[in-house]
Amino acid sequence: MPQIFINEQNCTRCGICVSLCPYRIVVLPDGGLPCHVQGASERCIACGHCEAACPSGAIVVNDARLVPMPYASGVAEIEPARLGAYLRMRRSIRRYREEPVERTTIEQLMDIVRFAPTGRNRQDVHWFIIQDTRELRRLTEMAIDWMRESSAAGSSLAARFNVQGMVRAWEEGRDPLCQHAPHLVIACAREDNPVAGTNAVIALAHLDIIAPAFGLGACWGGIFIFAVQGCEPLRAALGLPPEHVPIHCMMLGYPAIHYQRAPKRNPSDIVWR
Numbered sequence: 001m002p003q004i005f006i007n008e009q010n011c012t013r014c015g016i017c018v019s020l021c022p023y024r025i026v027v028l029p030d031g032g033l034p035c036h037v038q039g040a041s042e043r044c045i046a047c048g049h050c051e052a053a054c055p056s057g058a059i060v061v062n063d064a065r066l067v068p069m070p071y072a073s074g075v076a077e078i079e080p081a082r083l084g085a086y087l088r089m090r091r092s093i094r095r096y097r098e099e100p101v102e103r104t105t106i107e108q109l110m111d112i113v114r115f116a117p118t119g120r121n122r123q124d125v126h127w128f129i130i131q132d133t134r135e136l137r138r139l140t141e142m143a144i145d146w147m148r149e150s151s152a153a154g155s156s157l158a159a160r161f162n163v164q165g166m167v168r169a170w171e172e173g174r175d176p177l178c179q180h181a182p183h184l185v186i187a188c189a190r191e192d193n194p195v196a197g198t199n200a201v202i203a204l205a206h207l208d209i210i211a212p213a214f215g216l217g218a219c220w221g222g223i224f225i226f227a228v229q230g231c232e233p234l235r236a237a238l239g240l241p242p243e244h245v246p247i248h249c250m251m252l253g254y255p256a257i258h259y260q261r262a263p264k265r266n267p268s269d270i271v272w273r
């Protein structure tokens with residue numbers, strides 16, 4: 001159960017920790033120090049906002065699952081124009097170099113992705129990373145076989161996707177599912193948590209955004225995940241634990257193409273009230 005510890009000398013009793021607690025369980029008793037409401041520690045989600053915002057660094061949140069923060073503190077600011085340009089130039093990468101990505105680089109990405117928001121700070125995304133490119137091709141082939149069989153059996157799949165075209169592309173040496181990406185990152189969620197799927201998608205969106213900063217490219221694998229969800233042998237070959245639901249996935253690798261400009265987009269569809 002999370003607990004908060006206060007450094008009495010440093011605490012100025014400013015009350016910022018009290019104002020930021022999402023569950024209102026941090027209080028500042030008259031003449032006392034900030035503390036959890038009696039018996040409420042189990043409701044603490046260890047979001048760490050009280051510790052992160054304390055101007056005098058007087059609070060520490062501790063919980064068995066939390067790992068020490070190895071990064072320098074301080075505010076990271078990026079000019080809006082720079083960040084906007086970066087986000088506009090992010091692309092779904094569909095051509096990759098054959099070169100694999102070092103595991104340490106993928107670990108660096110995932111180390112940033114773990115700071116993505118999760119409902120009730122559950123941090124409950126389970127990752128499954130196919131680093132071995134040959135294994136990814138084997139699994140993709142299983143997905144293609146499933147598509148071929150589903151199409152032959154007249155399933156609704158063929159109407160939804162151009163299945164025959166994709167199967168043909170694979171037979172001609174192209175990879176319409178994973179675009180010859182060397183790696184695939186699959187985000188899974190526990191089925192007993194209704195917001196876990198949302199958490200998984202948000203985390204993957206972080207991965208999509210951070211990848212170019214490492215010179216990498218990513219692309220959502222909508223068709224691949226569709227196959228994982230529908231093809232039991234493929235799911236079994238992945239070896240996912242039964243309680244882990246595959247939510248979505250992302251191809252990862254070094255891009256073979258450098259985009260010169262951002263593509264056109266529709267205007268935002270907004271209702272103002």
Ligand SMILES: Cc1cc2nc3c(=O)[nH]c(=O)nc-3n(C[C@H](O)[C@H](O)[C@H](O)COP(=O)(O)O)c2cc1C
Pocket residue numbers: 090091092093094177179219220221222223224
């Ligand atoms: C949920 C989702 C699933 C997607 N699935 C695929 C896919 O299976 N294959 C693919 O090449 N692109 C896939 N994409 C990428 C979209 O086609 C892409 O985001 C869109 O064309 C806009 O291009 P951009 O991301 O470069 O701006 C997917 C994107 C999302 C958000």
